[in-house]
Amino acid sequence: MAIAASGMQNDLARLELISQNVANAATAGYKRQIPVNQAFAGQVDQLLAQPQVTSLQPRSSVIDPMAAPVRASGGSYDLAIEGDGFLEIATPEGVRYTRHGALHLDSSGRLLGAQDMPVMGLSGEMRLANAAFEISPTGEIKQEGRLVGMLKLVHFDKPEQLQPAGNGLYSAGADASAEVVSSAKFRVGYLEQSNVNLPREMVSMTETVRHFEAMQRIFQGRDESLEKAIRKLGEF
């Protein structure tokens, strides 16, 4: 019964991830979340090792770092990253990473990312004159033909382990190593879409609901057999 119950708990958590993905099917730069289930053998070992753990809760999630299709946005400050890599954003909570490349300037001329927080160049924050600027496909920021900065693109060996921080931002764990990409390539005038695939989400949703139903039946069946056993025992 405990196994059926934890299976159902698991399905609820899985549905939560699916709903998050479906809700963000149109969010630029969003990366799909994938539930990760631990292998059953591992769970059994874990239960044997720690008898006090009564339920199986091997729930964890990772992001799907697969690049999403890009779409022409027409904005001259919009950019999509070609290949893998993330832009670095300086937030009050520390460095975060994003694939959402809608850049703009604030009134003091700081170059900001889509989240209204400074985007980092190879030599830190970028300050520009408060006027129009151009972005080259290699990440050079130019103002009136003069090079004013270079966008910094970082690469992770295991991008799937980045932790979502909301607003298209991801934070790297302590042990993640971020290396600067030397040959960055951008597509200016395009934005990366969400990599959520609605039909796939619908399929896994159906799967989850049916799995939940199966678990519910198991629970009911077990309940019925217990009831029968008690009745039979009562007859003696």
Added chain:
Amino acid sequence: MNESLYIAATGMNTQQKSVETIANNLANVNTPAFKKGKVSFEDMVYAAREGNVAGTLQGPAWHGGGVGVFSLIKDFAPAELKKTDQPMDLAVRGEGFIEVMDGDGITAFSRGGALTVDKDGMLATADGHVLKANIHVGLDAKEIQIAADGRVLVRNGDRTELAEAGRIELVRFADMSGLTALGSGLYRPTERSGDAIYGRAGEEGMGTFAQGYSEGSNVQLIDEMVNLMAAQRAYESNVKVIQAADEMLAMSNNLRK
């Protein structure tokens, strides 16, 4: 309680916003100098739940809070200029705004449109906002010519030759998409757009004036219809998630028959 219901509800809300923006764009497909709205979304805060059990798991599960509307901005892509042959129709070919007075001494910015001469003989927009350039053409103006560089030439009364009455300047912004729309084709700068940068028409990337032309709306019907379909389907997907979550809750209520 099951978060999925609430997450899917945020998804429906944002898609609804998206449909509203599309509806506004479609309604203004023939409004002169209308600039289409664009809505963008953000994924909302995450919380780590059910962390590592004795170091055996890969990591925590990240539970998101759904989706929110991040920004609603205007897309200032230029639209086609239509020839009207009306001497009072003024459009800007390329980048640039015309500064007008918006009452209380505050200025607003316009992409042009039909001009009029107000009761004091000043050049104004059709809604009565006087141009900041303060161009007095007089009430007896017989002919007004506006050159591509913004010079306004007027022929008053019985005179035979044109006299220069002033010059209209153009204005641009570091980030046009940050302007707030006030309605009736007027915009006001914000922190994001930066301050107005003044310049002469035709210089330093500024557009030029086109008299006798009217700027169309930059709404593309096909794009809007495609976006509408996508938003509708995304809305539907969120509805399905709600149904699934509801079904699962009903099943858990039926655990004990």
